[in-house]
Amino acid sequence: MPVTNFSFQEKYQYQNGFDSYFESEAVPGALPVGHNSPQKPPLGLYAEKLSGTAFTAPRHENKQSWLYRILPACSHPPFMPLASTNISSPEKKLHYIPNQLRWDPFDHLPDTDFVSGLRLLAGAGDPTLKQGLGIYVFAAGVSMSPQSAFYSADGDLLIVAQEGVLDIRTELGWLLVRPMEICVIPRGVRYQVHLPSGPARGYALELYQGHFSLPELGPIGSNGLANARDFQAPVASFTEDHSEEGNGENAKKYTITAKFNNTLFQTTQPHTPFDVVAWHGTYYPYKYDLGRFNTIGSVSFDHPDPSIFTVLSAPSSVPGTAVADFVIFPPRWLVGEDTFRPPWYHRNTMSEFMGLICGAYDAKKGGSGGFVPGGASLHNVMSGHGPDMESYEGARNAELKPAKVGGGSCAFMFESCLMVGVTEWALDKCDKVQTEYSEHSWGGLKVHWKGGQEE
Numbered sequence: 001m002p003v004t005n006f007s008f009q010e011k012y013q014y015q016n017g018f019d020s021y022f023e024s025e026a027v028p029g030a031l032p033v034g035h036n037s038p039q040k041p042p043l044g045l046y047a048e049k050l051s052g053t054a055f056t057a058p059r060h061e062n063k064q065s066w067l068y069r070i071l072p073a074c075s076h077p078p079f080m081p082l083a084s085t086n087i088s089s090p091e092k093k094l095h096y097i098p099n100q101l102r103w104d105p106f107d108h109l110p111d112t113d114f115v116s117g118l119r120l121l122a123g124a125g126d127p128t129l130k131q132g133l134g135i136y137v138f139a140a141g142v143s144m145s146p147q148s149a150f151y152s153a154d155g156d157l158l159i160v161a162q163e164g165v166l167d168i169r170t171e172l173g174w175l176l177v178r179p180m181e182i183c184v185i186p187r188g189v190r191y192q193v194h195l196p197s198g199p200a201r202g203y204a205l206e207l208y209q210g211h212f213s214l215p216e217l218g219p220i221g222s223n224g225l226a227n228a229r230d231f232q233a234p235v236a237s238f239t240e241d242h243s244e245e246g247n248g249e250n251a252k253k254y255t256i257t258a259k260f261n262n263t264l265f266q267t268t269q270p271h272t273p274f275d276v277v278a279w280h281g282t283y284y285p286y287k288y289d290l291g292r293f294n295t296i297g298s299v300s301f302d303h304p305d306p307s308i309f310t311v312l313s314a315p316s317s318v319p320g321t322a323v324a325d326f327v328i329f330p331p332r333w334l335v336g337e338d339t340f341r342p343p344w345y346h347r348n349t350m351s352e353f354m355g356l357i358c359g360a361y362d363a364k365k366g367g368s369g370g371f372v373p374g375g376a377s378l379h380n381v382m383s384g385h386g387p388d389m390e391s392y393e394g395a396r397n398a399e400l401k402p403a404k405v406g407g408g409s410c411a412f413m414f415e416s417c418l419m420v421g422v423t424e425w426a427l428d429k430c431d432k433v434q435t436e437y438s439e440h441s442w443g444g445l446k447v448h449w450k451g452g453q454e455e
């Protein structure tokens with residue numbers, strides 16, 4: 001069945017909730033009742049377990065789903081490595097440098113699909129040890145073939161759509177991800193990215209360890225920031241297409257691309273991987289509309305730490321310390337009295353990768369050579385940064401009436417406790433590094449000190 005044959009209702013009837021136990025069946029009766037693996041699962045389906053944590057992970061962290069499908073995922077010929085890809089070997093070498101970095105918007109790539117348009121920009125750790133993360137930009141000009149699927153064994157992928165719509169078909173159902181929306185595709189889940197409205201571009205973070213959770217709310221109380229009910233998981237949706245020829249020469253081919261230790265492998269199989277008729281469990285892809293974020297801030301004075309804007313957090317083993325926080329800077333009211341309202345100057349033990357989805361960021365000038373949508377910046381461990389000269393002078397002299405910042409804009413940050421290295425592509429080949437970034441931002445900062453006298 002061509003992918004266009006699914007109705008909007010069939011594709012986008014989401015189940016709402018974060019970290020919930022969900023179940024969904026595209027055909028009534030496909031889910032076994034009171035049983036996970038009956039001798040003969042209903043409707044002649046195969047039962048397949050997909051685990052996202054060790055079987056023995058504590059109950060509150062345990063993530064796994066049962067899939068009831070026409071053929072199990074194991075039914076394919078061996079994977080073969082793909083010769084050279086953008087993700088493959090040369091990009092594995094990371095450069096660790098203390099300089100502040102900023103990139104012009106990354107190019108749209110008219111001929112690539114989501115997989116071939118993924119570029120590793122920076123990272124830390126190692127997927128073989130299940131430690132660390134990878135930071136990507138992607139650009140796609142064409143949809144993935146309806147006879148293809150991609151999965152990553154390396155980690156959960158958080159995708160930030162910046163331009164263009166991603167219509168993502170996963171084994172567990174469909175997710176429509178528009179700019180100002182994000183989604184998370186868990187490790188191992190097979191998916192296919194379609195572009196219903198033309199070229200797409202965005203950012204992604206691959207989490208080699210653990211999973212994203214909602215941040216603690218502490219004294220904020222029981223609601224606020226990203227509310228659990230606003231996360232949306234897909235409903236089961238399947239295609240029936242399995243060649244009677246088995247793996248023979250005339251069999252119809254579905255290409256499965258696997259990302260395994262940052263190297264791509266491929267196999268072809270005679271049956272669609274999108275044959276999951278029903279599923280239940282806690283391990284599933286989900287999306288979230290950033291417009292639903294309940295932004296909280298200071299209503300008295302001083303600029304709070306950006307952790308107040310955390311949407312999702314992937315904890316390390318150190319309490320309160322994230323391997324990756326996904327933080328946004330949405331439109332909000334600033335009312336602080338006697339306060340320098342933009343971010344303060346700082347050096348951070350965490351590394352900060354930032355991107356801009358739309359509009360402008362209040363600490364940096366936009367326009368050519370500035371921080372612009374589709375571009376990015378990296379302030380690594382202890383790399384000093386803060387508002388550029390223009391933003392500083394503007395905020396220093398601003399009248400402190402209540403002001404809405406960031407109207408129609410949204411920046412975001414991937415913040416990590418790890419020092420991140422930058423790829424050759426990011427530093428050189430992409431040709432987007434703003435070589436004058438630091439000089440233009442902070443080289444002209446004025447001295448306001450008047451020998452100890454008040455101004």
Ligand SMILES: O=C(O)Cc1cc(O)ccc1O
Pocket residue numbers: 303304305306342343344346348352363379385386413
């Ligand atoms: O550097 C940045 O622009 C991100 C940031 C924002 C903020 O409000 C406080 C600290 C911080 O690192």
Ligand SMILES: [Fe+2]
Pocket residue numbers: 346348352379385
């Ligand atoms: Fe910062």
